[in-house]
Amino acid sequence: MSYQIYSHVLPSATPGTQRILKAHHFGEAGARPKVYFQAGLHADEWPGFLVLNRLIKLLKKADKSGLIQGEIVIVPVANPIGLAQNFHGYIPGRFAFSDGGGNFNRNWPQLGSKVHKRIKHDVTGDAETNVTLIRKAIREELTLLPENTELQGMKKMLLALSMDADDIIDLHCSGEACMHAYVAQEFEDHFRPLLALLDAKVGLSELETGAASFDETNVSVWRDLKSHYAHLVPWGSRSLTVELRGENDISEEYAQQDAKALFDYLILREVVSGEAPIIDDSEVKYYPLDAMDLVKAPCAGIVCYHKAIGEEVEAGEEIGEVVNLMEDDVDTSSYPLIARTNGVFFARVQRRLVVYGESIAKIAGREHLAFREIGHLFED
Structure with a gap:
């Protein structure tokens, strides 16, 4: 069995306090494909908590049966800082109370130019060699990110866990909504099966939103390098934000349904062994974000x-x-x-x-x- 849980301690913001990020790992480290999941980066958006809890249960069974082929990392509670912002029973977890405030899913560190500087003299004619080179450079740049505050430490750790993944799936929700997702234009075809499995009929197609959100940051390095090297740099990571309906759409039925969809997606991507799901994506439609x-x-x-x-x-x-x-x-x-x-x-x-x-x-x-x-x- 390969299942392990790691607890990552964040810098202590005030005397006597300590917060942790708990990461559930399946498969051998470095195995491919690697898929990363997280929920609750906006700490007032909770459906993903239960969905990933149920997905972990499915993966534990798969692990016991020896079905994990790639690597899977799950952070079911991605923002303990925001969750602690409890004000008389209300958790305003979209914006940080401290560390300059701001939206927890904006202004993440951008590493593209720094990684480019590291690798520009070593790029080869072999795309896979370049992927390895770039991932190494990303790891090196991540170690240099500051962690002088609790929020900096949280962002640094979440990126360290996710930036070398082939697929990054960030679970959010809206106030009241149908299932939908924000997907980079380049990844519409890649993630269409996932949207179909989740019964998401609406996909918002993004291109440079300017938000420097978590999902954009994970692919920004590759987008930047592809502008310099084109086909010599393939997509080393693809990411999207899934909006799991509305804030109050939390139930055992929804959680099991959505967890099964994510599990089937892992089978489809050959991260987990199993019978590939039948995909009907005829109802999935992408709409430009600027529309x-x-x-x-x-x-x-x-x-x-x-x-x-x-x-x-x-x-x-x-x-x-x-x-x-x-x-x-x-x-x-x-x-x-x-x-x-x-x-x-x-x-x-x-x-x-x-x-x-x-x-x-x-x-x-x-x-x-x-x-x-x-x-x-x-x-x-």
Whole structure:
């Protein structure tokens, strides 16, 4: 059996405190393919916790039967810092309270130029040799990353566990949503089977969002080097962010269903031995991220939706309304939410009390929207 659990201690932020990242390892270290999973980087997004718990159970059985062929690393709780931000029973785990604040899934260290500097005189005509060379350079650069704070230490460790993986799967969720994923344009075909297994009909196709998120950071080195060396540098890592429906979509049924989908994907990629799943990806559709309409609240108040998650909408259609509670005339206090694109209404905030100007709903559109700017496609 190859199953092992490692606990990685983060730098102590305050006297008497200590947080750990626990990583579950299956297979022999260095075996290929390697797949990395994590959940809860946004510490208020919890469905992935139970999904990976159930996936570990499936993999323990597979390990006992000698079915693990590659290497699998699972960090089921990726952000103990955010989970500790408990404020009277509410866990605001999207943004850090300390260490400069900010979104936990933004502004990760970018290593592309540093790795390029290390390897530029050693690149060969053999692609696989170059992959080995690049992975070694990545490891060397990772050791140099600072860990002077708890958050720096957490980011450094998560990257050390993930950056040499062939596939990186980061599990998140939205407020209320159907299953969907954010996928780099280059990996649409590669991850289409995974989306099909998860019954995700919506994929948001990314290219340089400007967020420096975890999933982008894992592939940014390869994207940077491919711009210099083209086919001499293949994709050494591919990553995506899976949004496991909404915050409250947590159940044994969902967890087992999603864990089985991830397990089947491992079989498909020959990381685990087994009968390959039959894939029907006919309902998986990719929508450009710069075609996604972020519907904003036209005033502060209570939002009421007229369209359900997963429904098709048309540009100009009213998908809901916000009631301004401070209007003198209640007969004219409702302000419509208007879709600005044709597409699928796939996500919305869970709160029904909304703030003027905030993005409260998402529509996956099919054509570029002029007001969406490449390189600034995410709002925190």
